[in-house]
Amino acid sequence: DAKxxxxxxxxxxxxxxxxxxxNHSTISGNEYVYWYRQIHSQGPQYIIHxxxxxxxxxxxxxxxxxxxxxSTLILPHATLRDTAVYYCIVMDSxxxxxxxxxxxxxxxx
Amino acid sequence: ETGxxxxxxxxxxxxxxxxxxxxxxxxxxxxxxxxxxxxxxGPQFIFQYYREEENGRGNFPPRFSGLQFPNYSSELNVNALxxxxxALYLCASSLYVPPYNEQFFGPGTRLTVL
Numbered sequence: 001d002a003k004x005x006x007x008x009x010x011x012x013x014x015x016x017x018x019x020x021x022x023n024h025s026t027i028s029g030n031e032y033v034y035w036y037r038q039i040h041s042q043g044p045q046y047i048i049h050x051x052x053x054x055x056x057x058x059x060x061x062x063x064x065x066x067x068x069x070x071s072t073l074i075l076p077h078a079t080l081r082d083t084a085v086y087y088c089i090v091m092d093s094x095x096x097x098x099x100x101x102x103x104x105x106x107x108x109x
Numbered sequence: 110e111t112g113x114x115x116x117x118x119x120x121x122x123x124x125x126x127x128x129x130x131x132x133x134x135x136x137x138x139x140x141x142x143x144x145x146x147x148x149x150x151g152p153q154f155i156f157q158y159y160r161e162e163e164n165g166r167g168n169f170p171p172r173f174s175g176l177q178f179p180n181y182s183s184e185l186n187v188n189a190l191x192x193x194x195x196a197l198y199l200c201a202s203s204l205y206v207p208p209y210n211e212q213f214f215g216p217g218t219r220l221t222v223l
Binding site for chain 1: 113142144150151152153154157165167197199201205207210211212213214215216217219
């Protein structure tokens with residue numbers, strides 16, 4: 001079973017920051033949090049990952065709480081092309097990615 | 110840098126038949142993972158191959174089997190196809206260094222079982 005919970009859907013206005021929450025209350029000390037997104041019927045695309053510290057790359061920022069029980073993916077200036085299903089993933093004990101249902105993010109003009 | 114490729118793109122089979130799906134991993138990667146994604150759901154982990162050996166398996170029956178070749182490409186074989194096997198099959202390659210497992214996905218193979 002997936003070790004994360006996410007809201008099933010969210011809306012965001014184009015040009016605004018999209019903040020996608022994720023709960024992972026059972027995460028272990030050395031388990032990374034990964035974020036992927038999947039645009040309709042395409043293969044998932046890696047976005048970012050983190051362990052303890054906040055991370056930023058050209059696509060997004062990842063904010064992980066100090067207790068590591070939750071995180072937020074931030075898309076700073078959402079565009080229509082960011083409409084996708086976003087998956088927050090924590091690996092299982094065998095270092096495999098176990099996926100939940102994700103959050104369907106809809107960017108509105 | 111060559112990305113992950115999968116073939117075929119689409120496939121239609123009938124119940125009871127066998128199917129082989131293929132995946133070429135990204136250059137420099139030594140691990141391939143296979144996933145099944147039913148419509149409207151997240152990907153479900155089938156198995157992972159690391160240096161030609163199965164290195165983890167999800168909750169799938171033995172009729173789902175795989176191979177990884179010396180060049181790290183991979184095949185997924187499904188025997189005795191059932192209607193519920195209709196799904197998007199995704200392959201992902203990675204340079205597996207636990208606990209780090211960033212995976213890069215191919216476009217998938219859409220399998221329809223009639």
